Amino acid sequence: MAFTESVGSATITGLAYVGGLARITGGAAKALFVEPAHVRKLLTRSVHQAMAVGVEALPIVSLISFFIGLIFALQSAYQLRKLGALQFVATAVAIAITRELGPLMTAVMVIGRSGSSFAAEIGTMKVNEEIDAMETMALEPVRFLVAPKLLAMMLMMPCLTTWADFMGVVGGGLFGVTSGPFTWNSYFLATLNALVKHDILTGLVKSVMFGIVITAVGCQEGFSTGLGSEQVGRSTTSAVVKSIFMVILVDVIFTAIFYFTGSD
Amino acid sequence: MAPELIVKPQESRADGGAAISVRNLRVNYGDREILHSISFDISPGETLVILGGSGSGKSTLLRTLVGLEKPSGGEIWIRGKNFAALSDDSRDELLKKMGMSFQGGALFGSMTVGENVALPLREHTPLDDSTIEIMVRLKLDQVGLSGFENYMPAQLSGGMKKRAAIARALAMDPEILFFDEPSAGLDPIIAAGIDELILKLKKAFRMTIVVVTHELASAYLIADRMILLDKGVIVANGTTAELQKSLQPRVRQFLDRVPEPEISTELDYLQMLTGEVPPLRR
Numbered sequence: 001m002a003f004t005e006s007v008g009s010a011t012i013t014g015l016a017y018v019g020g021l022a023r024i025t026g027g028a029a030k031a032l033f034v035e036p037a038h039v040r041k042l043l044t045r046s047v048h049q050a051m052a053v054g055v056e057a058l059p060i061v062s063l064i065s066f067f068i069g070l071i072f073a074l075q076s077a078y079q080l081r082k083l084g085a086l087q088f089v090a091t092a093v094a095i096a097i098t099r100e101l102g103p104l105m106t107a108v109m110v111i112g113r114s115g116s117s118f119a120a121e122i123g124t125m126k127v128n129e130e131i132d133a134m135e136t137m138a139l140e141p142v143r144f145l146v147a148p149k150l151l152a153m154m155l156m157m158p159c160l161t162t163w164a165d166f167m168g169v170v171g172g173g174l175f176g177v178t179s180g181p182f183t184w185n186s187y188f189l190a191t192l193n194a195l196v197k198h199d200i201l202t203g204l205v206k207s208v209m210f211g212i213v214i215t216a217v218g219c220q221e222g223f224s225t226g227l228g229s230e231q232v233g234r235s236t237t238s239a240v241v242k243s244i245f246m247v248i249l250v251d252v253i254f255t256a257i258f259y260f261t262g263s264d
Numbered sequence: 265m266a267p268e269l270i271v272k273p274q275e276s277r278a279d280g281g282a283a284i285s286v287r288n289l290r291v292n293y294g295d296r297e298i299l300h301s302i303s304f305d306i307s308p309g310e311t312l313v314i315l316g317g318s319g320s321g322k323s324t325l326l327r328t329l330v331g332l333e334k335p336s337g338g339e340i341w342i343r344g345k346n347f348a349a350l351s352d353d354s355r356d357e358l359l360k361k362m363g364m365s366f367q368g369g370a371l372f373g374s375m376t377v378g379e380n381v382a383l384p385l386r387e388h389t390p391l392d393d394s395t396i397e398i399m400v401r402l403k404l405d406q407v408g409l410s411g412f413e414n415y416m417p418a419q420l421s422g423g424m425k426k427r428a429a430i431a432r433a434l435a436m437d438p439e440i441l442f443f444d445e446p447s448a449g450l451d452p453i454i455a456a457g458i459d460e461l462i463l464k465l466k467k468a469f470r471m472t473i474v475v476v477t478h479e480l481a482s483a484y485l486i487a488d489r490m491i492l493l494d495k496g497v498i499v500a501n502g503t504t505a506e507l508q509k510s511l512q513p514r515v516r517q518f519l520d521r522v523p524e525p526e527i528s529t530e531l532d533y534l535q536m537l538t539g540e541v542p543p544l545r546r
Contacts, residue, residue, distance in 0.1 A: 038387070041386070041387075124373070125372075125373075128368060128370055128373065129366045129367070129368060129370035130370050130371075130372055130373070132327075132332050132366065132370065133364070133366055133370035133371075133372075133432075135331065135332060136330045136331070136332065136359060136362070136363075136364040137359070137360075137383070137384045137387075137432075137436075138355075138356035138357075138359040138360050138384075138388065139383075139384075139387055
């Protein structure tokens with residue numbers, strides 16, 4: 001009985017959490033697309049967020065994706081060499097990076113950089129009563145704080161992912177050219193031949209979904225910060241852990257949808 | 265079982281005599297009731313000081329009056345409108361006529377002082393930037409902070425932060441101004457300056473002012489009327505002179521700053537738990 005009760009209460013808590021995420025995303029989406037007031041101010045704030053979320057993340061995203069591409073090339077070459085199929089390294093890297101590793105690794109880096117900072121920013125505002133102050137001034141915190149972040153994330157995640165895809169391919173190319181049978185030209189040609197439009201598109205669709213999830217979880221954790229500054233640290237940690245979990249969950253769902261609907 | 269009568273809460277009523285009228289207000293945090301059915305009125309232009317010790321419910325009362333907590337029962341009439349029953353839009357309209365100065369200032373740390381004051385004007389009015397700039401300068405001048413437009417809140421002292429917060433609360437020319445512990449954490453000279461500012465605002469703009477505090481000196485100075493809250497109920501409500509003359513034990517204990525008796529016997533402890541007031545230590 002105790003077991004069923006705990007399963008039941010965990011399910012209810014989980015559903016309530018997802019409900020909270022949906023409400024925050026819905027509120028922000030409404031502020032963005034249905035009733036956009038003060039479009040110019042909203043865009044200014046979004047550009048500011050987009051710089052922090054996207055442009056400033058470029059160096060780290062480039063470096064990590066490059067290494068992931070290189071590592072993946074090394075690991076796949078380890079098997080392909082046995083079959084005498086080293087020329088398929090380019091194909092393996094291209095498909096793995098564009099369909100899965102590019103979007104996922106970008107999401108993980110954005111969680112570490114931006115998801116955590118959303119939670120810390122909103123959490124600190126909560127602790128300092130700034131959120132309360134906003135409400136007493138008849139300013140809606142979701143419209144004011146979450147909407148620009150959501151827009152920035154939805155635009156920046158596909159851009160960062162595209163760049164990460166490219167850098168991953170370059171990383172794989174480094175192995176292909178130095179230790180494989182390729183020149184840079186033939187490596188890129190092999191990559192282009194291996195990819196179909198859907199490989200890249202499914203990755204980009206996922207990246208937009210990841211962006212929405214990271215914004216929702218980061219902001220939700222910020223808003224649910226308790227009293228006291230140590231709670232901000234707790235929300236930040238919790239935002240990172242929950243975002244990674246939610247991103248993987250969304251990844252599973254979308255990969256399954258793409259697979260079973262045969263849209264890839 | 266008799267059918268429960270469901271009465272749709274009224275949205276407005278004609279007799280708007282009082283600026284704020286609180287009727288049988290109850291507020292719960294979870295299962296715990298913090299405010300037990302309290303009622304009082306605040307007349308327009310009056311300065312009401314809500315006194316009470318820690319945990320008396322005075323901050324909860326203030327948070328409920330500005331809409332940050334939802335009442336679990338009762339009504340709050342502000343300018344003739346039932347605050348808790350209003351639609352979001354009408355509620356926002358009413359909030360724009362109210363200003364709130366928080367204990368720690370609650371200035372937005374990522375904006376300058378000027379931007380903080382300008383924010384409600386930018387969001388709620390169609391005024392152009394140059395007009396807003398003039399208004400910001402005017403508001404900062406009223407609180408004695410002219411020339412601090414471009415400072416970040418972190419660069420200000422405690423007293424200046426409070427002044428900046430008051431300037432932001434004044435931005436929309438509110439009719440009702442709320443203060444949460446305006447002089448808490450300030451040295452006596454700075455605190456006296458804040459009291460003087462409140463008096464100046466009251467005189468200049470004839471605003472209705474509600475102040476929550478536990479600082480008696482400041483309460484005596486600024487209040488037209490005082491309410492003493494204890495454990496979620498109003499134990500006294502009257503003018504400053506009436507309260508000073510009161511013989512009620514709890515009022516006397518608070519005004520004469522008599523500490524709670526130490527718990528030395530089991531009986532004292534049980535009395536404390538049941539909320540019975542033990543005899544005062546003289």
